Amino acid sequence: MSARRISxxxxxxxxxxxLVVGFLAPTxxxxxxxxxxxxGMSGIGDSWTLENYIGVITDPFYLTIIGRTLLLGVIVTALCLLLAFPLALFILRSGPKVQTASILLVIFPLLCNIVVRSFGWMVLLAPRGIINEALIGAGxxxxxxxxxxxxxGVTIGLVQIFLPFMVLLLIPALxxxxxxxxAAALILKASRLRTFFTITLPLALPGILTGxxxxxVLSISALVTPRMLGGPTYRVMATQIYEEFMTNLNWPGGAALAFVLTVIALALIWGANRIGNRLTRGISGGNS
Incomplete structure (x- = not known):
């Protein structure tokens, strides 16, 4: 082996x-x-079994939680994209001073802890919080x-928390x-709406997919905000994993649910990448 390879x-x-100590070994x-x-009587046993995984994918209780988690992820992602796209366009097409100030305002919430932001939303959204009291007071x-x-409540909190990530990933793509x-499309008498849907949106697809x-993935694996704004009754996969480990002391069941969540996230990332590559190749072929 050469010295360069050893170096x-x-x-x-x-x-x-x-990587091994911090990720692979714990996994x-x-x-x-x-x-x-x-x-429940004797705790963790010594025998090997697939019963924990079978229970997660067959028990209606867990299936409901999985479906609720995926629905939450889809809604949060869609809302973040709808809000972030025009905001990213506004930032890019503004003057230097407005652009700098806008980016700082987007980044500023990331400097605040998620727990603090979730507490802030609890003050606003509670049954006797600021929003409800204002609406009741106004009649x-x-x-x-x-x-x-x-x-x-969980959707509002997660959209506010993850919106900056979407904006910051869309800006470079745009x-x-x-x-x-x-400009060429506009010169050829294409409307601004048609230019947006036929040029801007397809060319921004890599940033859209990445964001x-x-x-x-961040939405379906979020713990703090769903636990604080969803309470004990609105359970998603992350909060149920926490319950299995910390309350029920069912560590094997919690670990199985965590691996199911990981597999779902990896499968969706793989599928989205495949779809993105096909769409990108289609756009490149059409443009050529």
């Missing part, structure tokens, strides 16, 4: 050790734990609106679109 191995050794331990049997409603402990392409995948 290269030494360079990647710290990262490799960190392997969790994988083995998920295959252990569990009893617009007679009873508090159900803005917490359901899909509504920035890479050649300005003369849009959507990131926001979706």
């Amino acid at each position: 290269g191995l030494w360079l990647i050794a710290p990262v490799t050790v960190l 392997a331990i969790m994988g083995m734990l998920s295959l252990r049997n569990y009893s 617009l409603i007679a009873h508090p609106l159900p803005l917490m402990y359901d899909l509504t 920035q890479n679109i050649p300005a003369d392409v849009e 959507s995948i990131l926001v979706f």
